[in-house]
Amino acid sequence: MSRLAERPLPASRERPPAPRAPVRRSVKPLARWRRDRLLLLLAAPGVVVVLLFHYVPLLGNVIAFKGYQPFLTIAESPWVGWDNFRVIFSGDPVFVNALTNTLIITLIQVLFVFPLPLALALLLNEVISERLKRTVQSILYMPHFLSWVIVVAIFQQVLGNAGMINAFLRAQDLETFSIIGVPELFKVLITSQVIWKDTGWGTIIFLAAISRVDTSQYEAAAMDGAGAVRRMWHVTLPAIRSVFILLLILRLGDALTVGFEQIILQQGAVGATASEVLDTYVYNHGIVGGNWGQAAAVGLTKGVISVLLVLGANKLAHMFGERGVYQK
Amino acid sequence: MGKPNRVLMALRGLILGLGCAAVILPFVAVVSTSLATQQEVTANGGFVFWVREPTLASYQAILSGGVVTRALAVSILITAVGSLLSLVCTAALAYALSRPGSLGSRPILLAVLFTMLFSPGMIPMYLVVKQLGLLDNLLALVLPVLINAFNVIVMREFFLDIPAELTESARIDGANDLTILARIVLPLSKAVIAVIGLFYAVGYWNAFFSALLYISSPEKWPLQLVLRTYVVNETPMGVDDVGSGSDSLPPQLSIQMAILVISIVPILLVYPFLQKHFTKGLMIGAVKG
Known part of the structure; x- marks a missing residue:
């Protein structure tokens, strides 16, 4: 379930025209087979894994249209048409709650988490000592x-009721606070965890983009009287715009996917109302609750919408003259 | 480039300093508490920020047999076997896809790329693993994630950049693709292999949800599930859960922190190497449709 956005991708890359392996001329199929069969053999294990664990499950989504029961096989289960999808459109409160939580968390994270790596990268870029910069980076990426x-x-050990900070406050006879296990603060908590974990890592791609900026542009801007802020605004930011848009597209594709492992780990303490999101709904409703068909229907709908979001955002980026994730 | 503004500089230093402290201080406290004795834990009302009389009792307790020792062995096994298998399959697939015009390479490449766009979903995935008879089998933690499309693409890009003169002259000398891969391509790609191998290893080591989903017997639990049970959910450890020997256990908090330290240390050990290479190794790869 690892996603594309997991690792930074450069938006563009310029490579000197390296001599590549020559394109194999097309010959007769049998001769081609004889020539390339070793290559096919090498590819085989990987291809089998991809087929078995990506394409077979993809087909397995038919159970969204079936009344699946664990004692039947998928083929034996009766067809039920769009019945399983009714849970999505009938305003089922449990599902609506999961959808609402997902969208709220996405909104919070796009607004407050997404820009942070850029801000941190701009900060790091201003650190003059190369050594200090590298040390700070090493710590923040970890x-x-x-x-x-x-x-x-x-987080529990630091911020929990019996955690480090509260123990310190108690020792000083100060008021303690609780954020762990409080349903109202759950979204704040998981957002702060995402910030702690990934802000540093997120800077890599921006720093790489910034490092490609021609330094003479800064010098020219300085000659023209631009201060630090204006240089950042007119030189640095335009240079990383396409990376920013690329990452935003990828983030949009993940709009319905919010920290599954993170949430499932902490759900017990705050209850489902505060913490259920679409992915945990699929898990709790399907694998734990046994409503296989309905859960698969929700998962399938989510997957389709996610693909449409990426394609749509990419189209939008093209319309604004950006490169996007892929090109036509 | 202009005069540095002092207030801005101080602010910048403050933000970066706070950021680093937010990462480092919890680690110090966790390690420190894992080394603390019962008296110190009680005296501090829980956390011990700076331990005065360090003892390895917690580590002795959890590493001399019992739940944690077993989980550690499972995690090491999965990580070692998984990373090795992943690397072999990824390198072989990437090489096959890096010979342009070879039979079937175009459709296979598209099939691999497409997996990045669409994930098949948890329920069908679970049912496939179940149908294959892999439930409660450690292979379920390895096989479904054996191939990561992104890693295949990065490695393929790397292989494509190897000068054709090298591979083609070997071919003229009668070498087949397997020999070229083993003798020429792989030795020239040590850096990218190391980085991708480490990424796979970190992934296997950290895998939590797949274990929750597929593994039901506690004796097959990897470390992350043990962490969840005994540290996140704070289930107390009994005398039976640790290695034989003592009737009295070190403080629960110290045991918990020791489990945490044990699961972090391997990541810290490979981190300097990862950090040295990931920007170099991974920035060269881009998704090309």
């Missing part, structure tokens, strides 16, 4: 590599 279980555990 949390990205920790699992969500570890991040959640660390």
